[in-house]
Amino acid sequence: xxxxxxxxxxxxxxxxxxxxxxxxxxxxxxxxxxxxxxxxxxxxxxxxxxxxxxxxxxxxxxxxxxxxxxxxxxxxxxxxxxxxxxxxxxxxxxxxxxxxxxxxxxxxxxxxxxxxxxxxxxxxxxxxxxxxxxxxxxxxxxxxxxxxxxxxxxxxxxxxxxxxxxxxxxxxxxxxxxxxxxxxxxxxxxxxxxxxxxxxxxxxxxxxxxxxxxxxxxxxxxxxxxxxxxxxxxxxxxxxxxxxxxxxxxxxxxxxxxxxxxxxxxxxxxxxxxxxxxxxxxxxxxxxxxxxxxxxxxxxxxxxxxxxxxxxxxxxxxxxxxxxxxxxxxxxxxxxxxxxxxxxxxxxxxxxxxxxxxxxxxxxxxxxxxxxxxxxxxxxxxxxxxxxxxxxxxxxxxxxxxxxxxxxxxxxxxxxxxxxxxxxxxxxxxxxxxxxxxxxxxxxxxxxxxxxxxxxxxxx
Amino acid sequence: xxxxxxxxxxxxxxxxxxxxxxxxxxxxxxxxxxxxxxxxxxxxxxxxxxxxxxxxxxxxxxxxxxxxxxxxxxxxxxxxxxxxxxxxxxxxxxxxxxxxxxxxxxxxxxxxxxxxxxxxxxxxxxxxxxxxxxxxxxxxxxxxxxxxxxxxxxxxxxxxxxxxxxxxxxxxxxxxxxxxxxxxxxxxxxxxxxxxxxxxxxxxxxxxxxxxxxxxxxxxxxxxxxxxxxxxxxxxxxxxxxxxxxxxxxxxxxxxxxxxxxxxxxxxxxxxxxxxxxxxxxxxxxxxxxxxxxxxxxxxxxxxxxxxxxxxxxxxxxxxxxxxxxxxxxxxxxxxxxxxxxxxxxxxxxxxxxxxxxxxxxxxxxxxxxxxxxxxxxxxxxxxxxxxxxxxxxxxxxxx
Numbered sequence: 001x002x003x004x005x006x007x008x009x010x011x012x013x014x015x016x017x018x019x020x021x022x023x024x025x026x027x028x029x030x031x032x033x034x035x036x037x038x039x040x041x042x043x044x045x046x047x048x049x050x051x052x053x054x055x056x057x058x059x060x061x062x063x064x065x066x067x068x069x070x071x072x073x074x075x076x077x078x079x080x081x082x083x084x085x086x087x088x089x090x091x092x093x094x095x096x097x098x099x100x101x102x103x104x105x106x107x108x109x110x111x112x113x114x115x116x117x118x119x120x121x122x123x124x125x126x127x128x129x130x131x132x133x134x135x136x137x138x139x140x141x142x143x144x145x146x147x148x149x150x151x152x153x154x155x156x157x158x159x160x161x162x163x164x165x166x167x168x169x170x171x172x173x174x175x176x177x178x179x180x181x182x183x184x185x186x187x188x189x190x191x192x193x194x195x196x197x198x199x200x201x202x203x204x205x206x207x208x209x210x211x212x213x214x215x216x217x218x219x220x221x222x223x224x225x226x227x228x229x230x231x232x233x234x235x236x237x238x239x240x241x242x243x244x245x246x247x248x249x250x251x252x253x254x255x256x257x258x259x260x261x262x263x264x265x266x267x268x269x270x271x272x273x274x275x276x277x278x279x280x281x282x283x284x285x286x287x288x289x290x291x292x293x294x295x296x297x298x299x300x301x302x303x304x305x306x307x308x309x310x311x312x313x314x315x316x317x318x319x320x321x322x323x324x325x326x327x328x329x330x331x332x333x334x335x336x337x338x339x340x341x342x343x344x345x346x347x348x349x350x351x352x353x354x355x356x357x358x359x360x361x362x363x364x365x366x367x368x369x370x371x372x373x374x375x376x377x378x379x380x381x382x383x384x385x386x387x388x389x390x391x392x393x394x395x396x397x398x399x400x401x402x403x404x405x406x407x408x409x410x411x412x413x414x415x416x417x418x419x420x421x422x423x424x425x426x427x428x429x430x431x432x433x434x435x436x437x438x439x440x441x442x443x444x445x446x447x448x449x450x451x452x453x454x455x456x457x458x459x460x
Numbered sequence: 461x462x463x464x465x466x467x468x469x470x471x472x473x474x475x476x477x478x479x480x481x482x483x484x485x486x487x488x489x490x491x492x493x494x495x496x497x498x499x500x501x502x503x504x505x506x507x508x509x510x511x512x513x514x515x516x517x518x519x520x521x522x523x524x525x526x527x528x529x530x531x532x533x534x535x536x537x538x539x540x541x542x543x544x545x546x547x548x549x550x551x552x553x554x555x556x557x558x559x560x561x562x563x564x565x566x567x568x569x570x571x572x573x574x575x576x577x578x579x580x581x582x583x584x585x586x587x588x589x590x591x592x593x594x595x596x597x598x599x600x601x602x603x604x605x606x607x608x609x610x611x612x613x614x615x616x617x618x619x620x621x622x623x624x625x626x627x628x629x630x631x632x633x634x635x636x637x638x639x640x641x642x643x644x645x646x647x648x649x650x651x652x653x654x655x656x657x658x659x660x661x662x663x664x665x666x667x668x669x670x671x672x673x674x675x676x677x678x679x680x681x682x683x684x685x686x687x688x689x690x691x692x693x694x695x696x697x698x699x700x701x702x703x704x705x706x707x708x709x710x711x712x713x714x715x716x717x718x719x720x721x722x723x724x725x726x727x728x729x730x731x732x733x734x735x736x737x738x739x740x741x742x743x744x745x746x747x748x749x750x751x752x753x754x755x756x757x758x759x760x761x762x763x764x765x766x767x768x769x770x771x772x773x774x775x776x777x778x779x780x781x782x783x784x785x786x787x788x789x790x791x792x793x794x795x796x797x798x799x800x801x802x803x804x805x806x807x808x809x810x811x812x813x814x815x816x817x818x819x820x821x822x823x824x825x826x827x828x829x830x831x832x833x834x835x836x837x838x839x840x841x842x843x844x845x846x847x848x849x850x851x852x853x854x855x856x857x858x859x860x
Binding site for chain 1: 570572574616617628629630631635636637638639641642645646648649650651652653655656659660662663666667
């Protein structure tokens with residue numbers, strides 16, 4: 001069976017969409033060639049990892065601590081001002097990182113890499129629970145997710161699980177072995193949050209072959225892993241639960257050290273049962289909420305054979321005929337909808353970076369919230385919903401319509417002719433009613449807005 | 461209507477906007493009952509011991525020496541109200557605001573917000589047992605429900621209402637200001653995709669109702685002269701805006717509304733944090749009452765939280781995640797002016813895990829009983845479908 005390759009479908013389903021100078025990939029081989037090459041988008045619009053992010057979390061925490069310590073003294077006003085400057089600088093960093101993420105997607109020739117990054121960042125979803133971590137979520141993706149989307153799954157598991165953003169979000173930093181030195185001295189105990197989500201969400205799925213006992217054992221195994229805002233990741237032997245742990249029938253070394261934790265994570269991440277969960281999630285995300293079992297089985301097989309080589313798994317997906325079913329049942333998530341719209345409009349990457357803060361607030365931050373996807377704030381560690389019904393609600397659709405009618409004129413001057421824009425955005429087979437609507441609208445803005453609102457644009 | 465017929469009609473009628481469903485408001489069925497239920501999810505873990513203070517319990521001062529420094533409003537010999545809720549004191553006196561104490565959801569896990577909220581909103585145990593929320597399952601029991609019957613207000617995903625039965629979500633900050641021509645063309649491009657078409661129909665309808673009400677309110681204000689000038693406009697922002705919008709829908713076809721309030725996770729400086737959050741809650745409830753007008757008498761407002769907080773105050777003038785707590789309730793359909801529930805005491809041996817207020821009731825039973833009394837739902841439906849496995853034998857009666 002040959003693959004019925006279609007550049008438009010490729011750009012919609014496996015990319016960020018079409019644009020004036022982006023007619024869609026030429027072939028599956030071309031998609032995989034880009035993905036196998038250097039990460040050009042990240043080189044063009046770099047986003048620092050956590051250790052390089054400026055201001056650092058330590059600078060901010062020290063400033064906040066200094067202000068608290070000076071309470072009631074004449075210096076407190078000066079220190080409060082200083083802390084405020086750090087807060088502002090962190091907000092600027094967060095905004096710039098967001099805009100760079102958008103600029104990458106809008107200008108890239110390697111759209112699949114952007115989509116994979118969105119997918120895997122959602123698979124290992126984190127959320128900032130304190131102000132200090134708000135500017136560390138994009139750096140988390142830089143550190144733990146993006147380098148591994150075409151690498152090994154087990155490497156991503158280790159990097160994401162041990163990242164301070166994850167350690168904080170899922171409470172690992174407060175988990176202490178009850179029989180460790182610290183646990184005995186201060187009466188601290190286990191927190192199973194990370195262990196549970198690791199098994200349930202990141203590795204095996206809710207129906208996976210593990211029990212509450214495995215969760216507790218894994219939580220004990222993870223003790224010692226914590227973070228310190230001065231030095232970032234840390235391993236503390238005095239917090240580690242003594243003794244060996246047995247997780248899902250395998251006994252891990254009694255040595256309380258980081259290497260034990262890492263090798264246990266790699267061992268868990270390469271178990272054969274992981275393959276089914278990951279394969280199914282990939283197909284649900286990219287192809288259909290009702291995944292074709294043969295497609296899932298094929299991906300799972302490649303995952304097992306290659307020990308979780310994600311380039312090979314991705315290649316298996318885009319090479320499989322079942323991934324190219326013509327019916328588009330998925331809809332673009334709000335973040336992807338915004339990126340794809342700006343891409344279709346041919347917005348210049350530098351114009352995105354130079355967006356005025358007020359425009360960023362009015363046309364990015366708030367609309368994403370109305371559309372149901374507040375930036376970097378999924379409601380739980382299970383990430384964003386996949387089904388179209390969760391997004392295309394009255395409020396969610398109203399948010400998309402308002403954005404489609406209003407944002408383009410802020411971002412592009414002059415706006416393209418809607419009659420041309422239909423072809424640019426939807427490809428050569430644009431539906432007749434959308435073509436008609438684009439040419440019948442009273443203004444350019446409305447014409448553009450109607451094209452972006454059409455299911456033909458939103459469905460992938 | 462199939463696509464061909466739709467297009468033909470559009471062309472035949474030209475720009476006749478009346479023909480377009482996106483221009484003509486949809487007629488909505490009446491809800492199946494007259495009573496209203498508002499469930500406010502207090503996310504973060506409300507400290508029931510600080511809000512409804514058991515001043516008659518000899519151990520309270522020992523457990524919370526610093527938090528008790530700010531005086532509460534004495535309700536009777538046993539209870540005092542946190543000063544942040546002083547705005548609700550008149551409702552208490554009128555028998556329209558009260559509390560169920562020493563209650564909790566069945567969640568007894570490691571005190572995680574995520575899991576505890578999951579149990580509270582799913583209404584099932586353990587966490588992750590059900591993907592639907594209990595209010596949504598309730599919608600499935602009664603025939604004649606429409607999407608308009610239940611509203612999730614605000615941007616947040618409310619698990620309590622999510623599920624297969626239709627409900628609507630809207631935030632008062634959403635707007636939809638489209639030219640008639642755009643509406644007609646939107647109708648054309650969305651028509652063949654049912655999810656898009658139905659969502660757009662609803663969105664346009666909600667936006668139009670809001671617009672119509674705003675216009676007629678303004679006209680009323682003009683006609684009433686000074687009276688109208690003195691009336692404060694309904695709030696549109698923040699928690700009060702959410703409450704005003706919910707009240708507006710509840711005065712029409714809607715029977716159930718749910719939304720969240722935040723700010724309850726008071727690990728430190730609880731004296732300041734909780735006060736602000738409670739003032740917001742009081743304003744929310746008063747906005748609901750004002751907006752509901754005569755319907756307030758048929759309304760039950762339940763304020764539920766995922767867990768209570770530790771009985772001991774901690775070293776940073778706060779409290780940590782606990783177990784038992786309080787459910788606050790308000791509305792003319794409920795018997796306020798009282799603190800319900802069996803008090804377990806605060807002596808160390810009486811605490812759950814020797815640290816938290818011991819729950820003596822399942823908060824789901826109280827909610828179930830309210831639905832039984834207000835909506836006439838059968839106990840069997842509540843125990844089997846809405847809250848599977850719940851035993852309502854000792855459920856307190858809140859309804860008037």
